[in-house]
Amino acid sequence: MHSPGYGIDLHIRLHLGQLSPTTTEDSIRGLFSGEHAPTRIEVVRNRNNGRSRGFAFLDMENDAAAEHALRTLNGVLLDGKALCISKALAPKSRFDGYRREQRGSSAGAPPRSRS
Numbered sequence: 001m002h003s004p005g006y007g008i009d010l011h012i013r014l015h016l017g018q019l020s021p022t023t024t025e026d027s028i029r030g031l032f033s034g035e036h037a038p039t040r041i042e043v044v045r046n047r048n049n050g051r052s053r054g055f056a057f058l059d060m061e062n063d064a065a066a067e068h069a070l071r072t073l074n075g076v077l078l079d080g081k082a083l084c085i086s087k088a089l090a091p092k093s094r095f096d097g098y099r100r101e102q103r104g105s106s107a108g109a110p111p112r113s114r115s
Helices: 025-029 065-075
Strands: 014-016 039-045 052-060 082-087
Touching: 014 025, 014 065, 025 039, 025 052, 065 082
Parallel strands: none
Antiparallel strands: 014 052, 014 082, 039 052
């Protein structure tokens, strides 16, 4: 099953928040039993220094694995922090609907004509 916006095949993507800066993919993997383990774990890191930004995404094989994680991991302590887990939202488009012609015009005023 392909999910638009992620660029990979997956069934369900979960968002894992409130991570410690020291949390790694391996420490997250240690929370799961074999049949409910995620197929992919991505700790989101700062590009400049490589430190965790405090959240991760988990790709789950099926609905049962995702529901199990949602039921059992919320509030669990990992590296001294209580985890917050939820279904991930699809990424927002970089296009926000703001038209280039509107730049520089006063609020509420129509765009200037180009003559």
